[in-house]
Amino acid sequence: xxxxxxxxxxxxxxxxxxxxxxxxxxxxxxxxxxxxxxxxxxxxxxxxxxxxxxxxxxxxxxxxxxxxxxxxxxxxxxxxxxxxxxxxxxxxxxxxxxxxxxxxxxxxxxxxxxxxxxxxxxxxxxxxxxxxxxxxxxxxxxxxxxxxxxxxxxxxxxxxxxxxxxxxxxxxxxxxxxxxxxxxxxxxxxxxxxxxxxxxxxxxxxxxxxxxxxxxxxxxxxxxxxxxxxxxxxxxxxxxxxxxxxxxxxxxxxxxxxx
Amino acid sequence: xxxxxxxxxxxxxxxxxxxxxxxxxxxxxxxxxxxxxxxxxxxxxxxxxxxxxxxxxxxxxxxxxxxxxxxxxxxxxxxxxxxxxxxxxxxxxxxxxxxxxxxxxxxxxxxxxxxxxxxxxxxxxxxxxxxxxxxxxxx
Numbered sequence: 001x002x003x004x005x006x007x008x009x010x011x012x013x014x015x016x017x018x019x020x021x022x023x024x025x026x027x028x029x030x031x032x033x034x035x036x037x038x039x040x041x042x043x044x045x046x047x048x049x050x051x052x053x054x055x056x057x058x059x060x061x062x063x064x065x066x067x068x069x070x071x072x073x074x075x076x077x078x079x080x081x082x083x084x085x086x087x088x089x090x091x092x093x094x095x096x097x098x099x100x101x102x103x104x105x106x107x108x109x110x111x112x113x114x115x116x117x118x119x120x121x122x123x124x125x126x127x128x129x130x131x132x133x134x135x136x137x138x139x140x141x142x143x144x145x146x147x148x149x150x151x152x153x154x155x156x157x158x159x160x161x162x163x164x165x166x167x168x169x170x171x172x173x174x175x176x177x178x179x180x181x182x183x184x185x186x187x188x189x190x191x192x193x194x195x196x197x198x199x200x201x202x203x204x205x206x207x208x209x210x211x212x213x214x215x216x217x218x219x220x221x222x223x224x225x226x227x228x229x230x231x232x233x234x235x236x237x238x239x240x241x242x243x244x245x246x247x248x249x250x251x252x253x254x255x256x257x258x259x
Numbered sequence: 260x261x262x263x264x265x266x267x268x269x270x271x272x273x274x275x276x277x278x279x280x281x282x283x284x285x286x287x288x289x290x291x292x293x294x295x296x297x298x299x300x301x302x303x304x305x306x307x308x309x310x311x312x313x314x315x316x317x318x319x320x321x322x323x324x325x326x327x328x329x330x331x332x333x334x335x336x337x338x339x340x341x342x343x344x345x346x347x348x349x350x351x352x353x354x355x356x357x358x359x360x361x362x363x364x365x366x367x368x369x370x371x372x373x374x375x376x377x378x379x380x381x382x383x384x385x386x387x388x389x390x391x392x393x394x395x396x397x398x
Contacts, residue, residue: 014272070286098273106273139367161289164278208356209292227360 003029003085007038009050010092012099020099022090023047029085035075036064039091039103052103059217062153066103067092072155072215094158110154113170116196117178122189134186147180147225149218156212156222162205169205170196172212172222179225198233206230294345295352301345304338354379 004026012020025046027038036054043050054064057076064075069083069090083089097105127134156172157163163171178197182190197203206226213223283289315326329335358375 012274014274017274020274095276096278098275100273142367142369161278161282161292164282207292207296209289211288211292214288221359224359224362227356228362231360 005029005038005080005083005085006088007035007042008088008090009039009042009103010090010099011050011102012093014101020092024088029080031079031081033080035066035068035073035078035080035089035091038080038089039075050103051101060151062151065094065153065155065158067095067158072158074153074155074217077217094154096158096160096164097154105154107154109167110152110157110171110174114152114174114177117170117174118189118193118196119174119177119181121181121184121187122192123186124188136185140185143185144180144183147176147183147220147222150177150180150220150222151218153217155215155217156220159211159215161209161211162207166201166205168201170199170202172206172226173220175203175206175229176220176222176225179229182229194233197229203229203233295348298345298349298352301342302349304342305346308339350383354383 005028007025007027008022009025010020011017011023025038025042027041027046030037033041036057039050039052039054043052052064052066054076055061056063059074059077062074065072066075067073067090068075068078070092072094075091080089091103093099093103093105097107097109100106150173152173154173160169160172162169175197178193181187182193199205203226206223208223208227210223213221216222283293312326315322330339354376357379358372361375363370363375
């Protein structure tokens, strides 16, 4: 007989359930299978009502994030074999997010917060098209590249207790993405982002638990991005006393441009 | 700034779990974080103790002798031993934070994290050895 593994899956049907319940499914244990393969097997062969998000199956789209045995994971990159043949694997929706149905969470909160930090290139003076593209050296790219690897999978939100305790906290991914644009020499929007970032719901809400960085499947290091911004914001604050007229951010923007 | 989303027309009811007061007990990573935060109490404790020591010193040799006698009680020794462990933990986590907050770059490349933390540890050892020498040398 082929090996089996038991998946305990959180089910929630808003029309029927007051709170989520767990349902166990037995699936074939195959060493090349990831948790998402097991979920697809259940959906195809056992229970078509099981609801979850997925798309690319290769750690790029960021839509299959779930809690696997209490850890935020991309289910397309989490092998069943990591849990052993006889283990029970518990699959739940990402922690701290409202659950819409089964393993599907509501991302509206996150999307609002993401937009708040303006994660796009902001220019005050557009260079005419004829002047050519904005050039960037490998060193300039290297400054922000790590933070640009974010796929918005929100595993870091499910790992961050501050997100759970304070629903207004902007959160790790959005703050790291803000820093990604702040560090880009083509961007001139750091001053516009300052109000959202240097705020008690922004970087100062972070208590540096560091879990966001540990669970990030793309090694973005949101905790590092936030601490770096904290240091910068604190130094700017000190500079505003020492150099009352010479510390403004737009000077830095000009410097970035000249570089 | 309120960003709280609410259920909409097509998904009329959501389930939102309340975070327990004891959220930090279930996972070692969270417990470690809370212990790190609590370690600041141990730092404050040593600051207060040092202030009391200075006060005893100002009040003369007799007062200082009373102060050191009080420190020798088993309760104080236990308390200081626990506080010392917390301060060690505080120091190590603080030094490990340094390279995360300060990405040092040399020659266009980021310096490896341990090289940023290492000078902190080196300075710590040098200062500790100096203080140890100051306290333990025979007059």
